[in-house]
Amino acid sequence: xxxxxxxxxxxxxxxxxxxxxYRKRRLGNAAGTLExxxxxxxxxxxxxxxxxxxxxxxxxxxxxxxxxxxSIHERICQxxxxxxxxxxxxxxxxxxxxxxxxxxxxxxxxxxxxxxxAREFVSGGKHKEALPxxxxxxxxxxxxxxxxxxxxxxxxxxxxxxxxxxxxxxxxSKYLSQAEWIVLRTPDCSLxxxxxxxxxxxxxxxxxxxxxxxxYHLANDVYLASSAFxxxxxxxxxGYFHMASVFFRQNKMDVANSLYTEVTDIWHAFLLRSVxxxxxxxxxxxxTSPFTEDKEVSKDSMTEAQQAEATRVLNAVLEIREQxxxxxxxxxxxxxxxxxxxxxxALDLPKARELGLKALGLLKQLPRHExxxxxxxxxxxxxxxxxxxx
Numbered sequence: 001x002x003x004x005x006x007x008x009x010x011x012x013x014x015x016x017x018x019x020x021x022y023r024k025r026r027l028g029n030a031a032g033t034l035e036x037x038x039x040x041x042x043x044x045x046x047x048x049x050x051x052x053x054x055x056x057x058x059x060x061x062x063x064x065x066x067x068x069x070x071s072i073h074e075r076i077c078q079x080x081x082x083x084x085x086x087x088x089x090x091x092x093x094x095x096x097x098x099x100x101x102x103x104x105x106x107x108x109x110x111x112x113x114x115x116x117x118a119r120e121f122v123s124g125g126k127h128k129e130a131l132p133x134x135x136x137x138x139x140x141x142x143x144x145x146x147x148x149x150x151x152x153x154x155x156x157x158x159x160x161x162x163x164x165x166x167x168x169x170x171x172x173s174k175y176l177s178q179a180e181w182i183v184l185r186t187p188d189c190s191l192x193x194x195x196x197x198x199x200x201x202x203x204x205x206x207x208x209x210x211x212x213x214x215x216y217h218l219a220n221d222v223y224l225a226s227s228a229f230x231x232x233x234x235x236x237x238x239g240y241f242h243m244a245s246v247f248f249r250q251n252k253m254d255v256a257n258s259l260y261t262e263v264t265d266i267w268h269a270f271l272l273r274s275v276x277x278x279x280x281x282x283x284x285x286x287x288t289s290p291f292t293e294d295k296e297v298s299k300d301s302m303t304e305a306q307q308a309e310a311t312r313v314l315n316a317v318l319e320i321r322e323q324x325x326x327x328x329x330x331x332x333x334x335x336x337x338x339x340x341x342x343x344x345x346a347l348d349l350p351k352a353r354e355l356g357l358k359a360l361g362l363l364k365q366l367p368r369h370e371x372x373x374x375x376x377x378x379x380x381x382x383x384x385x386x387x388x389x390x
């Protein structure tokens with residue numbers, strides 16, 4: 001792990017990493033320069049430690065400096081210099097306008113970078129590491145769009161998800177309240193944003209043990225996602241999965257199993273289309289290697305976020321199927337087949353073959369099953385591919 005940049009000064013008080021409400025910076029001229037006391041980048045306390053590289057970022061102690069460095073500061077340290085350094089005062093109106101345009105471009109770039117970093121940490125289960133990056137996404141979104149803009153909602157939802165991941169449910173509720181307030185004040189807010197908000201609200205209620213309220217929000221999540229993307233979309237499947245998990249925790253197994261089946265069917269259909277699309281391209285372009293970055297091959301591939309969600313969701317459903325008191329070989333085989341396709345598309349061929357063989361073994365124990373030939377075909381595809389280079 002890279003070491004944080006050298007610091008000046010030392011912190012005498014140790015603070016846990018706790019996100020605090022963002023204290024908006026006032027702009028000096030065309031750049032975002034600090035006015036008044038220097039504050040910790042993460043918690044807003046008095047800044048006693050300064051980054052030795054950009055020399056423009058302060059922290060209450062070394063712990064917060066290290067946390068910010070690991071999460072996002074290493075990537076944006078030098079990018080902050082032109083943003084936080086005042087422009088010369090004696091500039092023409094044209095020069096000042098150009099300076100402001102460049103400032104906003106740099107800020108938007110940092111928003112995207114911070115949001116991507118936070119999402120990557122959350123997807124990997126590193127919720128604590130995600131918090132500083134998500135805070136930066138919120139901070140710069142506020143500076144660019146204003147404190148009541150719907151553009152802040154993705155950052156608030158990321159902060160809420162990361163806070164839930166480290167057990168800070170009260171803090172997560174505060175972030176969600178801010179996001180909900182913005183959405184309610186935005187009549188033309190997109191269905192995509194609204195469904196994500198309800199999903200986060202549902203997950204927060206479930207974490208608190210308020211299952212009825214969780215199901216209310218998750219039902220809204222499913223309705224809004226299906227209106228935006230379709231009833232059988234992978235976006236909608238997330239709401240089904242979380243509803244199933246709530247019913248599972250309530251020991252309402254009939255409803256939970258039905259929803260887990262729906263989730264499996266949606267991902268199975270999506271992955272089957274992806275495999276078939278890739279197979280058609282490779283057949284039409286036999287000289288194309290499966291390991292190249294050929295645009296025609298990759299255009300139908302999953303995003304990293306979709307791949308991470310599919311891996312998490314399908315493995316969770318598989319664990320439930322395999323541990324169920326009453327085994328359902330057909331349902332278990334379908335999850336195994338979906339996971340085999342997922343790992344095949346991710347080029348983890350040994351894992352794909354292992355799961356494909358397990359699925360085939362279960363299907364052979366059943367009366368004639370329509371998926372038998374499909375799984376056998378997938379295994380042939382896996383065996384026909386060269387081993388992934390080291």
